[in-house]
Amino acid sequence: MGEIEGPFPGSWAVRSGRVSAWELRKDYERVHPDVYVRKGLRLDARGRAEAVGHWAKGSGILVGFSAAAMHGALWLDDKPAEIALPTRARPPRQVLVYRDAIPGDEVCTIGGLRCTTPARTAFDLARRLDFNEAVEVVDALCNAARLGTREIHQVSNRHPRARGVTNLRRVLPHVDRGAESLQETRTRLLLCQAGFPAPETQIRVTGPDGMVLARLDMGWRKWQVAVEYDGAQHWTDRHQRAWDIDRAAALESLGWSVVRVSAALLTNRPHIITTRTRHALRRHGADF
Known part of the structure; x- marks a missing residue:
């Protein structure tokens, strides 16, 4: 009947006839109790979220990194899976379990699994x-979920006494959903x-x-x-490099x-970046 893509409950697969018990042992490996994946499959952050969601058998809500992955956020593959459960449970390895009380309107369903909404996840x-x-x-997360x-x-505002709201107030002024890579955010x-x-x-x-000539990572129109972060392809791909040179000349002409x-x-x-940026701004009339 074909291989099952992604994590799945083994008991469900056997009971529904998707795989036989023999195929389950031969072609798949267990990642959590009663949760299996095809042998050799490396789970990314979303796959690990799905796996822990199946482990909870519908009683949990994916939160934090796992919810962010379900909403499409990238660069999370080194993060642990996270889930909120209504009762105490011994979590599988590399899974963090919380006992948060999450209002129903801060929960949504993706792929049959419950997770916090984008806004609650960011909170x-x-x-x-x-x-x-x-x-x-x-x-x-903000980039992926718009x-x-x-x-x-x-x-x-709905949870003014929640733990960590002081940290949240420090973080939010610096959040920008325009960042299209981790390195852009760090820059x-x-x-x-x-x-x-x-x-x-x-x-x-x-x-x-009037045609769009370029879309710049970040900067100051005034x-x-x-300031642009150049990934490896900008240095190793000769076609990309040629385009970058032409683009730079066009921007300079403007x-x-x-x-x-x-x-x-x-x-x-990093001090080289700040020094070069400061010099460029001063050449263009900035006085800070």
């Missing part, structure tokens, strides 16, 4: 995580923590003909200075200066 993550990680993860901070504030945080005004993200620049950021600079020499 939980921003309360529980350290500042930088919270901004990174909530940025990714979520604004207004909706997160609305959830916060933006570096600039903000160095004292620069918060940059605008995903800036559309049009040419003289001074026509942009008066823009672009500060380029690499993984090596961001990790090992």
Whole structure:
């Protein structure tokens, strides 16, 4: 009947005739009690969320990292699965269990599994995580779910005495759903923590003909200075590199200066990024 994709309850699969008991033992491996995946399948964050949801057999609500993964947030593959349960239970390995009381209107269903809504998920993550990680993860969630901070504030207003709301109030002003990668968020945080005004993200620049010439990662329209994170493909793909050179020349002709950021600079020499950005802004008339 064909292989089952993703995690599934073994007892259900056998009972429904999707697989035989022999096929279950031969072709699949157990990841949690009565939860199986095809042998050799490496679960990403969403797969791990689905696995723990099946382990709870409908009694749990996926929260935190797992809920974010269900809503499409990326860059979570190194995070633990998280679930809220109504009663105490011994969790499987690499699973965090909470006993939160979650209102019904802060819960939704995706793929047959219950999870917190995007706004409630962001509320939980921003309360529980350290500042930088919270901004990174909530940025990714907001980008995937097209979520604004207004909706997160609305959830916060319903739970004014929740643990960690002080942390949430520090995090939310720095959240920007325009971030399209983890490194973009880290670059933006570096600039903000160095004292620069918060940059605008995903800036559309049009040419003289009105056509969009470029979409810049972040920057300041007032001074026509942009900061862009270049992933590996910008350095190793010759076609991408050629396009980058032409694009840079076109932006320069319109008066823009672009500060380029690499993984090596961001990790090992962040002061170079802030210095270059400050010099570019001052050349364009910024006086801070």
